[in-house]
Amino acid sequence: MTGAAFGRELRRRRTQQGLTLGELAELVHYSRSHLSKVENGHKSPSAQLSRKCDAVLSAGGALHALAPADTPPERDTGPAPEAPGYTHAHWNLRLYSDGSGIFEIGEAGAPAVTEVPQPAPTSTDTLPGLAVLFEETKRLGRTSSPSLVLPMAITQAHVAASSARQSTGEDQRRLLRHAARTAEFAGWMAQECGDDRGSLWWTDRAVMLASAAGDEDMTSYALVRRAVVSLYRGDSSATTGPTEQVLADDAIHPRIRWLAALGAAQGYAIGLDHAGAMRALDTAASLFDQAQRLEGDEQLGPSAMHGRPLLIEAWCQYDLGNLAAAAALFERAMSRPLPSDRDHARFGTRRALVYAALGEPDRASELIGPLLDVVRSVDSATIRADLRDFARTITRFRGHRGTHDIQAALMAALAKR
Template identity: 40%
Template sequence: MVSAPPILFGAKLRELRLAAGLSLNDLAALVHYSKGYLSKIETGQKQPTDDIARRCDAALGTSGDLVTLLPGKPQHGPAGETSVDGEGWTMTLVPGGASWFQPMDRRQALASGTASMLTFGISAGNTQTASTVPIDVFRAMFDHFRRLGQSMSPAVVLPALVTHTHTLRELARNARPGERGEVLTLCARYAEYAGWMAQESGNDHAALWWTDRAVEMAEAGGDREMATYAVVRRALVAFYRGDAHDTIELAKQAQNPNSSHRIRGLAAQREAQGHALAGDYDQCMRGLDRARALLAAATNESTLPPLGPTNVADPVAMTEGWSLHDLGRPHEAASILDREMDRIPGHAVRSRARYGVRQALAHAASGEVEHACVLTARILDLVDAADSVTVNTDLQRLARTLARFHTSSAVKAIQPRLVTSLHRPST
C-alpha cells in the first residue's frame, strides 16, 4: 500500500463527496463523525484513520478507494517467519504464578545453564518397549482444555497444554505401530491449540512456533491437513496486525482443492475478512458465500477434534457481522451481531467477550451510544476473565469510539469501568 499525505486523502474525500452530491453535514450524519472533524480531514489538518476511511467508502459507495490512500502500516516481518537456531522452547515459572515462554537454541541453553528444554523432534520410536497409549483419555482431556480456554486466562491454560503436548510426543515414541500416527495427530491438535493460547496472550512468535510444531507432528502421523490449516492461522495473525494484503494472500494459499471442505471454508472466511480490511465489499461477500457453502459440506468430515472455532453457531454469519463493521457498515453489522450473540453458549466466555465487544462497537459506531454502553457494561467482566490481547485490541477501538461522545452521561458512567478493564494487568 502506498502512503499518501493527509492532504491527498482529504482532496480525494472532498472530490468523492461532491461527486455524490453530499454536503459535509450530509456525510457527517452518514458516518457519525462531526462536520468539523471531516472538514479537517478534507483540508489535510487531521490524519485519516482506518475507521473514517472505511465509513466514508461505505457511505460514498467507493469500494475501498479511500482505504487504498491510507498510510501503509509498519511491517513486522512475514507471518511465517518462526525459525530459531534449534527446536527448543523454555518455560519459565515464577513464585507469583506467572509463566512465559521463549525460544532458545541449544548453545544458549548450555551457556545459561538451562537444565532441560522442551524439544520437538520426531523419532521412529522403540518397538521393544511399545505400549498402548490411552488415546481416549487424552482426547477427552483436550475437549476439557478447550473448554478451560474459553473461561480462563491463556496464561493459566498454556503451561498445562504445553506439558500434555510434550507428554503425548514422548508417548508416541513408544506407542504400538498402529497407534503412533493417531497419537501424533492428537498431539498436533494440542500443539495447535497451544499456539492459539499463545496468540491470545500476545505472543505472535510463540503462536507461529507452536503451529509449526503442530504441522511437523501431524505430518509424522500421516495427517497433512494441519499444514494447510497452519496457513489459515498465519492469515489470522496477519489479520490482527491489520495487514489486508497478507491476510488475503495467505488465505488464498490455504484454499487448496485437495484440502477438506472445513479447511477451505475457514480459509475463505479469513480471505473475506482481508477484503473487508481492504474496503472491498463485493469480494468480501463472495468470500463469505464460498465459506458458507464449504462449511455446510464439511459435516462429519473427521472424527478428530475439529480445527477452528467450535462455540459459534454460525461462524460465517458472525464473520459477516465482524466484516461489515470493518467495511464501514455498522448498522448492518449490529443487526447480525445482535442475532448471533444470543446463540453463543453461556460457558463460552472468550467467544462472548470477543463478539460482545464487536457488538458494542458496531452499535457505538452507529451512533446508538446509550445502547452501546449498556452492552459494554454487560461484557466487561467477561473481557477480564478472557484476558485476551486480541479482544483488548477491539476494546481499545470501542473506548476510542465512545470517547467521541464524551458528553454523553452513559459514556461518563461507563468510562471508569472501561478504563479499569483496558489497564488490567495480565494474569
C-alpha cells in the same frame, strides 16, 4: 505516510459528489470539526473512519488505501511485580526431546529442585489420558486467561511428542497427531496472549508433527491460521492469499475449506472488496453442511459452528462500512447465548462497537457494560484490540450518562496484565 494525502482525496471526492462537510459528517457519524481537521491534514483518520468514508463515497478501497496505518500499541515486556508470598521470581522447566527434564527455581543454571527422568516406553493407555487432559485444557481456554492455559498446552504438546518417540506403529502415529493438535492449540493461545511470532512458530511445529503422522490436514489448516494472524494485523492480501489457496483445492477437507472461506470473507472486507467478501460468504454457506461432518473425534478450528457464519458476516458488514446491516445481523446472531465466554466477549464487544460507530452511545454502553468483567477474565489480546476501537469510538460521546458510567470498568478491562 501522513494523513495529508487522505485528507486531500477525501475533500476531492466529497465535493465531486456534491456533499457538504456537514452532510458527510452525518453519514459517517463523526463531527464536522473532526472531519475538517482530517481534510486539512491536521489529524490522521482512524482505520474505522477511513473505511466509513470510503464506503460512503463509493471509493472501492482507493480512499482507505491512502490512510496511515494504525500503529499497534507497544507490549509491556517489563517484569511483573512479584506476587505476595513468593520468594523467587523465576521458575524454569527445561524439557528435553527424550522426555526428561529439570525444574529450577531462580536464574537459569541454578541447582535443580526436581529432575524428570527419561520415561519408559509408552503403553497403549497413554493417549486416552492425554486426550482427557487436552479437552479440559481447551475448556479452560474458552473461559480463562490464555496466560494460564498456554503453559499447559506447551507441556502437553511436549509430553505427547516425547511419548510418540517411545512408541511405534499406529500408537506412534496417533500420539504424533495428538501432539500436533496440542501444538496448534498452543499457537492459538500464544496469539491470544498477543504473541504473533510465537503463534506462527507453534503452528509450524504442529505441521511438522502432523506430517510425521501422515496427516496433511494440518498443513492446509496452518494456512488458515496464518491468515488469521494477518487478519488481526489488518493485512487484506496476506489474509485472502492463503485462504484462497485452500479454497482452490477441492481435495482439502470441507471443514478447513469452510473456515478458509470465512477467513477470506473477512480479508476481503478489511480491503473494502464487497464483491469478494460476499462471494466468500456464499462459498462458506455452500460448504457448511459438509463441514459439519468431520471424520473422527478431533476437530480443527472452533468447536461451535452454528451461528458463526452470521457473526462473521456481521463483522464483514462493519468493516465494509455498512453499519445498519451489521447491527441487524448481530441482533439476529446473538439472540441466543454463545457457546463460550471467549466468543461472548469477542462478538459482544464487536456488537457494542457497531452501535458506537452508528452514533448510539447509550445502546453501545448498555451492551458493553455487562461484558467488561468477562473481557477481563478471558484476557484476550485480540478481543482487547476490538475493545480499544470501542474506547476510541465512544470518546466522541463523553457527555452521555451511559458513557460516563462505564469509563472506569472500560479502562480496567483495557489495562495490560
